[in-house]
Amino acid sequence: MSVVSLQDKINAAGGNPLEMMRQSQVGAYIFPLEPEFTNWRDEQRSWRETAVLFDQSHHMTDLYVEGPDTLRLLSDLGVNSLGNFVPNRAKQFVACNYDGQMIGDCICFYLEPNKVLLIGRPTVQNWVEFHAKTGGYDVTTLKDVRNVENQGRRLTFRFQVQGPNAAEILERVNDGPLPLIKFFHMGEITIAGHKVRALKHGMSGEPGLELWGPSELYAEVRNALMEAGKDLGLKAAGGRAYATSMLENGWIPSPMPAIYSGEAMKAYREYLPARGFEAMASLGGSFVSDRIEDYYLTPWDMGYGNFVKFDHDFIGRSALEELAQRRHRKKVTLVWRDEDVVSVLASQFQKDPAMRGKYLEWPASNYSTLPYDRVMDDRDRIVGLSTYSGYNANLGEWVSLAMLDEESAVIGSQVTLIWGEEHGGTSKPVVERHTQMAIRATVAPAPYNATALGAYREAIGQAAAR
Template sequence: MTSLQEKMDRAGGALEMLRTSPIGQYVFPVAPEFSNWRDEQEAWTRSAVLLDQSHHMTDLYIEGLDTIRLFADFGINNFRTFRRNKAKQFVACNHDGHVIGDAILFGLDDFRVNLVGRPHVPNWIQYNALNWGYDVVVERDERSLDNGRGRRSYRFEVQGPNAWALLEKLNGGPIDDIRFFSMGQITIAGRRVRALKHGMAAAPGLELWGPAPEAEEVRAAILEAGRDLGLVQGGGRAYSTASTESGWFASVLPAIYNDPKLAGYREWLPAASFEGNASLGGSYVSDRIEDYYVTPWDCGYDFVDFDHEFVGRDALLARRDEPRLRKVTLVWDIEDVVAIFRSQFEEGDARCKFMEAPAAYYATFPFDAVMLNGERIGFSTYVVYSSNLRRWISLALIDERHAQTGGEVEVIWGEPDGGTRRPLVERHRQAIVRARIAPSPVEAHVREGYRPQSARPASPPRVPA
């Protein structure tokens, strides 16, 4: 097998390929824990956390006169003022208006950018850059798992209530020239470090990057400066929960598997690509892969710019007034979760699907059915334990008619076939878990209400929209 299309054909279709994939959840190849994942989670709401993002994302560098035109042609975003030191959450759709994925686009110079994210959006942009005559040069720096040469850059994130004081201490003075979701430079250990300003935990922080050989010197300086400010290094286990707390849909199922207009793209993608090796898991089962696709509005991407032509524009215009899904947080019922753990002591297949802490999702793309009065109204995804909330929570996309805060729904936890089709999933029975609807991300008053034992203030994590 050489292409994604050939792999799909041999498997009997995309759904069969994804459902039987032996791949588990997306890997964050950093130390699992530096202290313990519970304290590391709480650091982004109580003090400050240093997260190492140097290894799990693909960097796609694009330079040339057609750089902005390329991204405008394939993105829903407004690019009229995009230039050096600007950044965007870039979102790409297929011709039917379904999301292929999102990634962060960094304006390194007026005609030079870096697209950073999971591999599927860089794959899509690279394919189109190379095949449709754009005047650009493409350079790819693979994530560490696929990179035998070592990474070109390090990428650190410093976030939390004490982050800004820490960053200004490192810089030797105020940082007042970087606006939200814009870029600038600061000084760390005598090194000029590029930085993107955004927020997590409702407090400003910076994403920092520079040449990979400088990584350990910069990391050591950050850790030393943060010693008295409660700085904690966050490992892979804590990091795997951050997107759910922040209300960010970490990765949609890329809408590339059935669009006839993307047949050439599927032939171009290798069989061993991210799209070819990814897995689909959970209780939400349909025989139509389109039922796993989402629109930008479903994900909360309300910045669709119809004042320019882009792939998917006409389809999105046609469905602009259609009913949508709404992104919410589901707070899972304590007793129902306890019952899942209690079932692990049952004999044979009477146990429920195990919930690995702190991230219980076990597929690249997790989909669990959300039910109300026996009707499926959406899906739950990326279920995690939050030490900040002291609850199991998940992101969910549900019918906006039923998305009222405080409403109760049911999540079906576990595989419909009892885990018999996937080697990474143990035999089990499905469980029904009650869940309360909360905002996404969870608002401060809700968070504090769930944790009355704590008098310490806490604010919700946030990411840019």
């Protein structure tokens, strides 16, 4: 049987997308840059203590949409209101399926009238591109895929400079005071004699700007930034540190795309390629269900409930109107109990490999594209899901992002997550034989960062309300 689409691949797996993803041979999401430029501990500390340069030029998919129907297309697909969306603004764009379950989220840049740029992991971009091509919209699209798919040929560079010293570094390269740019607004600054666009935004929750321009200026701009920050403690973050930045800002990078079931989504599954992100993604962790719908998430699960606006018609609206009346899980941070983490680490010295806990990779312990661990209360009931996890040198703690039932999401509450997979693990090459181990955890806010919990978090709420 010829397997060319996601639907073909599901059919080849006996119609079971969960088994397809559990046995996928792909590991965690790849950040194709140097793992470390100094060491990941100092690189993590730099975004809190001095300044960090995040290089986002390589790992995200960019989709340009241009034409008279650009905003109509976005309005038809996104839960967000576009009523006040104008050029030089950006939004965290959220798309759902017909049942109100999330396909994903990304950042949408309004570059100029009737032209936007969608950036992030490829799930939303693929969904928008499908409708742009099949929905009769007067738009054109241009996709600039991540480096692991395009052998490194990108249209733009993209850097973030963040931390307490970020403003001074950016003023140095700009040869003067920075323009006043509001949160999720865009402006311009000068670097090495070149005008580059700037967005007020931050991955680590610290102050700074996101900068981008033509890829041919990549080295010149990067060198100018690093030189300007040399005596101010600026460090370039490698892939290992970058993969943990969401643990402080509370952003869950990749929910399970709610596309693998339902007749309404079949045409889309037939459109997606058999070697695309959605078809290759791996599912890992201790949460196991026979229903793929149990892995789907709503905007409220992800902390995006305030993004949902019923001032326009869009795919999933009627379902979300009903869901809005229900109780929802709440996004939190789980702070893992030190001694239980140590027990997992100590178990690596068991002589019998089957008695060792699933290895905790430092600093990011995600080993699959879609991590789903079950979280239990003191009565051994499943009360939520734990996702991305890792060690943070700023905190001196192992933490994870999670979604818990309301009664268990109380700050300071105690829960237990189960680390490792059932039956000794699946066939993924990143999964060694192991035994599941319980890790006690304390519920903390998400984001788990003093800056993000303050003014940064307030700005996110204000931007979402517009």
